[in-house]
Amino acid sequence: xxxxxxxxxxxxxxxxxxxxxxxxxxxxxxxxxxxxxxxxxxxxxxxxxxxxxxxxxxxxxxxxxxxxxxxxxxxxxxxxxxxxxxxxxxxxxxxxxxxxxxxxxxxxxxxxxxxxxxxxxxxxxxxxxxxxxxxxxxxxxxxxxxxxxxxx
Numbered sequence: 001x002x003x004x005x006x007x008x009x010x011x012x013x014x015x016x017x018x019x020x021x022x023x024x025x026x027x028x029x030x031x032x033x034x035x036x037x038x039x040x041x042x043x044x045x046x047x048x049x050x051x052x053x054x055x056x057x058x059x060x061x062x063x064x065x066x067x068x069x070x071x072x073x074x075x076x077x078x079x080x081x082x083x084x085x086x087x088x089x090x091x092x093x094x095x096x097x098x099x100x101x102x103x104x105x106x107x108x109x110x111x112x113x114x115x116x117x118x119x120x121x122x123x124x125x126x127x128x129x130x131x132x133x134x135x136x137x138x139x140x141x142x143x144x145x146x147x148x149x150x151x152x
């Protein structure tokens with residue numbers, strides 16, 4: 001089956017937006033569930049955010065495999081940072097987990113915009129990443145606020 005760039009971008013967008021569902025669902029449980037469910041919701045939100053952070057780093061790994069430039073080694077090295085930070089964040093108390101993951105998503109987005117790898121992404125992808133990162137950041141911020149308002 002052959003696809004056009006536009007249809008591939010559309011499919012990627014739909015899949016990306018569907019990827020926000022676990023963020024929102026976990027957050028809803030944090031606020032609406034009983035106390036034990038709230039704890040599960042916070043853990044689920046942190047775990048999913050760490051997985052997605054790792055996935056975002058994997059995008060850079062994938063780009064590096066297609067390039068043979070002086071920057072490729074840096075892209076490989078940089079691509080593992082989100083996974084390591086996500087993993088470390090999961091070892092912290094819930095409020096710190098949310099805060100670290102929130103900062104990681106923001107920092108990684110800025111990093112992507114400031115490095116040459118950004119020029120390898122198509123414009124539709126950059127717009128999609130902005131929207132998806134915004135969704136992740138908002139849910140993590142609300143999750144962080146939830147951990148501050150009640151001990152989870």
